[in-house]
Amino acid sequence: MATTQFNLHRNPFAQLILTSQAGEVFEGVSPVRAFPIQSPAGCISLVTTDGREVAWIDSLDDLPEGVRQLVLEELGGREFMPEIQAITGVSSFAVPCTWTVSTDRGVTAFVLKGDEDIRRIGQASLLITDNHGIQYLIRDMFTIDKHSRKILDRFL
Structure with missing residues (x-):
């Protein structure tokens, strides 16, 4: 499965807003790692507040720098697992x-x-x-x- 094409930015309330390639807009999306220990830099799903997947990221390296930073910031705020x-x-x-x-x-x-x-x-x-x-x-x-x-x- 390839990384879904999308654009990502924050609204004034610091929520992530995803705009799909088809022009659909999803407010308040959250990144969720499918395999947080074995594959922390890949297999990330972007889901809506009701848990519906709207985008998939095979690897963070596939993303433009700005979008990658937004995803990493959001994951860092949600996850706490010291190594x-x-x-x-x-x-x-x-x-x-x-x-x-x-x-x-x-x-x-x-x-x-x-x-x-x-x-x-x-x-x-x-x-x-x-x-x-x-x-x-x-x-x-x-x-x-x-x-x-x-x-x-x-x-x-």
Whole structure:
């Protein structure tokens, strides 16, 4: 499936307005990633407020720069999934315990309630959910530093 042809801009209320190639106008569209972990830069649907898909994006690289920036801004405001780059420490190897991690959004600490809050996504990715329901992503557990990998091995 190819990227749908459309134009995108914001109205005075900061809502995204999509104009299709046929001239149809859709107010308040939202981008939704089909595969947010495995394919974050592709397979994005633009949907109306009632959930109807009005455009499809195969790859963000297919879009003009201005439209790509609008889609990325909107996704950034809707999605919050920090990516763990290193695990600097844990309070205990028994749960619940407090993890101190370095993420793409800065250093933070969170409480891991149980081992079941660490889920495998595919072959190498992990999704860790803290006690507040915030999800942290480890994109590839085999490429993180040795210290972080040792800590992970204790919980997997």
